Amino acid sequence: MTITKRQLPKFLLFAKNPTLSGRLMLIGLAMTLVFIFLAFFSPVFQNWGWLQNPKEFLSNPIHQPPTATHWFGTSRLGYDVFSRTIFGAQAALQVVILATVLSMTVGVPLGMVSGYLGGRLDKVLLFLMDSIYTLPGLLLSVTLAFVVGRGILNAAIAISIAYIPQYYRVVRNHTISVKTEVYIEAAQAMGASNWVILSRYLFFNVIQSVPVIFTLNSADAILVLGGLGFLGLGLPEDVPEWGYDLKQALEALPTGIWWTTLFPGLAMTLMVVGLSLLGEGLNEFVDPRLRRQNRK
Template sequence: MATLWLQRFWGWRPRTLSARLARVGVWVLLLYVLIALISPLLFGIGLLPDVNTGLENEINAPPSLEHWCGTNRLGQDVCARTIAGAGVALKVVVLALTLALIVGVPLGMLSGYFGGPVDRALVLLMDTVYSLPVVLLAVVMAFLLGQGLLNAAAALCVVYVPQYFRVVRNQTASVKAELFVEAAQSLGAGPVWIMRKYLFRNVITSVPVVLTMNAADSVLMLGSLGFLGLGLPAVVPEWGAELKQALTALPTGIWWTALYPGLAMFILVLALSFIGEGLDAWVSGDEARP
């Protein structure tokens, strides 16, 4: 959508623009990864940090030279918690999508290759999950699993497994009909060997595009869970939880507690969307390949 908007109003060529957007997204994502890696060294925080700078007497202080993004209602530095939130978001997103890939891709290949009752049962299960509203499904799973980093990742994983299953299943069923697969079957090759040797490399090409789009969506999904008080404990500096706490302060003119976490989330989602759009154009042939 960003490519079409800029093409229409600025007259840039889609091929050049989508490549530039993808490069910008990659650099921004690398910056977030770097921030997530060095934030424990900067603030002395652990895996589930509570970045409390000991400023209990400086409640809701506005941005200043000492505290660039101000402090919140607990006297905590907003800049520190926003930076720490990048690490938390990336950990949950990477873990959730990794689990979704581990579950969804093999199930999609099994369903598309064998067909029959196995295919019908898996398709019925995945279509049922896929038909549910994603936010509601994530909320229910987070409520059932409880708070925690692993539980939040598992709740998001359930949302995205059907998407990988559907994409991989359709690709597997299409590739299975090719002559080279039939030739391998006629020579006595087993299903595991065929799926590993021929099917996997052909069906996996469409997964990175879905993965990148899901990464952007999962950042927003995690923020939604945090805003509702689910997913991660309250002490964890998560962007959605920060926005929830800042909601009551906005009417009183305390804008900085909401601006910086929201801006960090927006930039990360935009960067991931740019990468996904560039990958989609490259896979579909709209971009010149290197």
């Protein structure tokens, strides 16, 4: 008995015969997994002696170029740049995951309720979300960071507010198109409550595009966190963070100290590129029309 292509799971078929975007998605997935691995195991590597404590600097020479002892060199305070770069992935992932989960947790239910119930509630929420959406994300995050202060959770809250309207708008539009389907009308005719319809019939139909938004927002959140750190509004100074390290490094760049700027900036760039490629590939996987266009 042979299995036809139609019987294969859609993702396996997509992975077996990927388009260019599919191949780039796999590259982005590999890049993202590398950073997740480094962030998760950085404390283990520190205990093994492979990484130095990123908060220790007194015993290190200042502004030493890359050597066998300090692979990425040292900073103006004597920090080991390699250890700071690896541990910076940990802080970035913590803030990014918290920020995107918070915005998704708020935006998805609001979009479903607004699109399904409609009426005055829909108009009020739509006006509120459009008002937030018109503000530049970095400017809004900077303003909120002034209010909530520094810290991983505070930075995540400041960043997450800007992403709520994106989840809301996409889920609301999908809900409006799905709620007119026959099975929704049948459930209403049988007396199903709004909660049952939203949770059982609508949720799994409108949630398909959320992973795409999640990955793209994650990439953007890394840049926003870097901006907050560069302005001194992100994480505490003793927490390794790429944006803050770049701020400290730029002061020495005109004197030829290039390594303290290159490696944190390169790590941030690679992580953003990996998440962006992953998000674009997921977008093609979710939308069959894009797959057909890319195969032509």
